[in-house]
Amino acid sequence: MTTVIKNGTVYQNGQLIHADILVAGKKIKAIAIHLSGDKTIDAKGKLVSPGLIDLHVHYRDPGQTYKEDSHTGSLAAAHGGFTTVGAMPNVTPVPDTPELMQKMVNENQRKGVVHILQYGPITKNETTDIIPDYFGLKKAGAFAVSNDGKGVQNAETMYLAMQKAKENNLVLAEHAQDDALFNQGVINEGKWAQELNLKPITELAETTQIARDLLLAQKTCVHYHVCHISSKVSVELVRLAKAKGINVTCEVTPHHLLLTDEDIPKDDPNYKMNPPLRNKKDQTALIKGLLDGTIDMIATDHAPHAKKEKTGSMQSAAFGITGSETAFGELYTNFVRTGIFTLRQLLGWFTDKPAKTFALKNVGHLEPGAPADIAIFDINHAVKIKEEDYQSKGVNTPFTGDEVYGATVLTMVNGEIVYQRDGQ
Known part of the structure; x- marks a missing residue:
């Protein structure tokens, strides 16, 4: 089973590029244009980050x-x-x-x-x-x-x-x-x-x-x-x-x-x-x-x-x-x-x-062979920070109620989706 994240703006090696990311199992298999896979995640207009x-x-x-x-x-x-x-x-x-x-x-x-x-x-x-x-x-x-x-x-x-x-x-x-x-x-x-x-x-x-x-x-x-x-x-x-x-x-x-x-x-x-x-x-x-x-x-x-x-x-x-x-x-x-x-x-x-x-290995970067730890953000549309959306048990923050850009759309760890915003 492979998944391709298509059409996003990808942060790789300190640069922002337009590319697709192919995920196979727990790892990134390829980063290039015009990739295809068994499943597609459309990241058009989104930021794709390690x-x-x-x-x-x-x-x-x-x-x-x-x-x-x-x-x-x-x-x-x-x-x-x-x-x-x-x-x-x-x-x-x-x-x-x-x-x-x-x-x-x-x-x-x-x-x-x-x-x-x-x-x-x-x-x-x-x-x-x-x-x-x-x-x-x-x-x-x-x-x-x-x-x-x-x-x-x-x-x-x-x-x-x-x-x-x-x-x-x-x-x-x-x-x-x-x-x-x-x-x-x-x-x-x-x-x-x-x-x-x-x-x-x-x-x-x-x-x-x-x-x-x-x-x-x-x-x-x-x-x-x-x-x-x-x-x-x-x-x-x-x-x-x-x-x-x-x-x-x-x-x-x-x-x-x-x-x-x-x-x-x-x-x-x-x-x-x-x-x-x-x-x-x-x-x-x-x-x-x-x-x-x-x-x-x-x-x-x-x-x-x-x-x-x-x-x-x-x-x-x-x-x-x-x-x-x-x-x-x-x-x-x-x-x-x-x-x-x-x-x-x-x-x-x-x-x-x-x-x-902290000299950490295999984290913080996107490249073929690296673990598929990936986050996708919507940087073009504002959302309101709501207490009912928190996953934490704690709600102790002064930022509740703010309207912000950059909400997380999807988070993947070792190729598995661990968070996905409703409706995505």
Whole structure:
């Protein structure tokens, strides 16, 4: 059984071309014009892309599956055009032994409709100063390590972790947060925190830990990756470190590109995320950092919560918003259609760049012999983002109700359709 995707605009090797894609079994057989197959998918007027990659998601599985699980999270990813994701280890129990890691990897494969890569933790239980068996975790399937949700507070612990990560050729992805400076805040320090009478978070909680870690990364030569970078100073630190040859990469979220603290209309928990929405200067620096290559990729930090956890005041609500199902459309609409980014740039930050950054094989590109991980987007017609269309258990996002271009029409993983928009 073969399937041909015909008449689309195909993103291949950094270029947009008009071509057909022939899929045979789990793999791409050919990319050319005038191809035919047993089944035809007409992509006329549509964008055909490698399946997008999102290396920062939270699937809450095991332990908090009332918020999300590997199945619903992966359905949400497919709805957003993502075919490969990286799941953070802040679950219960934390997969900090080879046995727990192997169990998680097996469950991800069993439940997921997309490729779910699994992070191991930097430290045991993410809260101690004990370094797990990185060799065993990697052998069991961990592709990188992170304590996302928690910063590593002890510099010696981070130094030892970087040494161990380097020994085992693992990327160390850090949620940069100094808890003493964070001081249980809920919103960026500034005018809006004062007007809303909410406890502020200084950017120093992020920047001081990045500065510390960059010096440790320079000493250890580890691949140090900064999660969800959010401030102008953070971008400047990474830019300087790269110029000095430090092996550092970083990511930015769609919501930090799209919103600032000035966009928070009231004390609304849907705008509460960590790191918080910063100011206009920070937002401008993030956009510039993407364009000049300081920031390597975009990742959603998809963080679903139950409705009861995102009601009331920001002071007591949970941190985090969902992102898998809104990311591409929001960014295409607000940045590509306005001429700030090119379509090739946006696709690169979601495909080529994350694959290269984390040295992932057989993902993020379309070519004969590669797995048939493909996404088709409608970039010519606007659709309204509706809560009832979400595949995730979480609906905690301020983007519901927006009209966007770039809705996912179809997502294919290993040649199998895992999402298809109604009526297509």
